[in-house]
Amino acid sequence: MSPLDRIIAAARKAPAILSLAEGEDPRIVEGAIRAARDGIARPVLIGDEATIRAQVEAQGGAQGITVLDPAQSPDAPRYAALYHAIRQHRGVDKAAADEAVRDPLNVAALMVRAGDAAGTIAGAVATTALTVRTAFQIIGRAEGVDTVSSFFLMLPDGEGHPLPGPVLFADCGLVIDPTPEELAQIAISSADSLKAMLGEEAQIAFLSFSTKGSAKHKRVDKVTEALGIARAARPDLTMDGELQFDAAFVPGVAASKAPESPLAGRANVFVFPSLEAANIGYKIAQRIGRARAIGPILQGLAAPANDLSRGCTAQDVYDLIAVTSAQAAARAVS
Numbered sequence: 001m002s003p004l005d006r007i008i009a010a011a012r013k014a015p016a017i018l019s020l021a022e023g024e025d026p027r028i029v030e031g032a033i034r035a036a037r038d039g040i041a042r043p044v045l046i047g048d049e050a051t052i053r054a055q056v057e058a059q060g061g062a063q064g065i066t067v068l069d070p071a072q073s074p075d076a077p078r079y080a081a082l083y084h085a086i087r088q089h090r091g092v093d094k095a096a097a098d099e100a101v102r103d104p105l106n107v108a109a110l111m112v113r114a115g116d117a118a119g120t121i122a123g124a125v126a127t128t129a130l131t132v133r134t135a136f137q138i139i140g141r142a143e144g145v146d147t148v149s150s151f152f153l154m155l156p157d158g159e160g161h162p163l164p165g166p167v168l169f170a171d172c173g174l175v176i177d178p179t180p181e182e183l184a185q186i187a188i189s190s191a192d193s194l195k196a197m198l199g200e201e202a203q204i205a206f207l208s209f210s211t212k213g214s215a216k217h218k219r220v221d222k223v224t225e226a227l228g229i230a231r232a233a234r235p236d237l238t239m240d241g242e243l244q245f246d247a248a249f250v251p252g253v254a255a256s257k258a259p260e261s262p263l264a265g266r267a268n269v270f271v272f273p274s275l276e277a278a279n280i281g282y283k284i285a286q287r288i289g290r291a292r293a294i295g296p297i298l299q300g301l302a303a304p305a306n307d308l309s310r311g312c313t314a315q316d317v318y319d320l321i322a323v324t325s326a327q328a329a330a331r332a333v334s
Contacts, residue, residue: 003153011321011325015040016117017041019109019111019117019121021121023052023068023104024045030314031314033065035325043066045067070104073101079101086138108120108121118304119325121306123312124309131307145185146185147175147182150296151171152282154286156291161291168202169272170189174298178226178275183271184226184227187204188233189299191234191239197330204240206239206240211243226241243258294316
């Protein structure tokens with residue numbers, strides 16, 4: 001069973017109610033219909049009811065799809081009161097809260113905060129900045145987490161692919177220039193995400209342009225400091241750094257460059273030193289290396305809230321629905 005098949009199977013065992021803020025987008029509709037038919041989620045499409053229902057019917061209809069129109073929702077007063085309670089410390093009054101619950105992004109996140117949905121997805125239309133800010137403001141951070149971050153789940157695409165199995169690249173979407181403390185939190189969150197999604201133990205590589213002191217620079221120092229912080233916080237996790245990518249990924253190179261490394265060239269969680277490195281790295285792996293990239297998947301929030309790329313396909317929507325539903329199922333049993 002492939003990694004994605006395992007995620008889909010986990011989602012199918014406990015299909016979660018997921019709020020999809022961009023319910024009028026044809027890609028969202030197509031991905032949600034397929035997810036409902038396959039029994040991996042119970043999608044709620046948010047937006048103009050007439051527009052959404054016309055698209056659902058045009059694509060053959062589906063049981064298990066709910067449509068929520070913020071302009072007509074009987075829950076609007078309840079969501080407005082909740083939004084006011086959350087944001088009044090920022091100067092949001094009741095009139096502003098009433099207006100806010102006309103925005104599908106806010107409504108999708110409020111459904112999660114209110115317990116009406118187990119997770120939410122957006123980003124096919126909205127920017128990452130807006131999607132993440134909304135989730136952060138309304139859903140909030142998980143207890144004990146200071147840094148909300150993201151990762152891409154990178155999967156081998158076909159037989160003979162250089163990836164031996166699923167790996168995580170972090171942080172590819174949020175934290176631009178992480179401090180050592182933030183890098184450590186990204187690594188720990190990513191390890192926990194891998195375990196929750198796929199049941200696999202993390203082998204964490206803190207990446208750099210240097211391997212074990214081969215170069216001297218303050219950017220290398222940041223990575224080694226992050227490793228020390230992460231090891232102190234989670235001694236149960238296997239991790240090493242600073243490592244160049246080949247020393248973290250290729251056993252033969254690891255034997256030469258980092259012979260004492262506990263990873264031995266078999267890392268499955270790659271923590272990049274900056275957002276630019278991570279974002280460039282995942283896109284190279286996807287476009288040249290032909291790895292399948294799912295994400296960005298957010299971590300460190302109080303409930304699953306994930307971000308699509310604005311260039312996403314209906315297949316990407318389906319895949320992220322599966323991931324989000326599986327995340328919700330894992331949280332329910334933890």
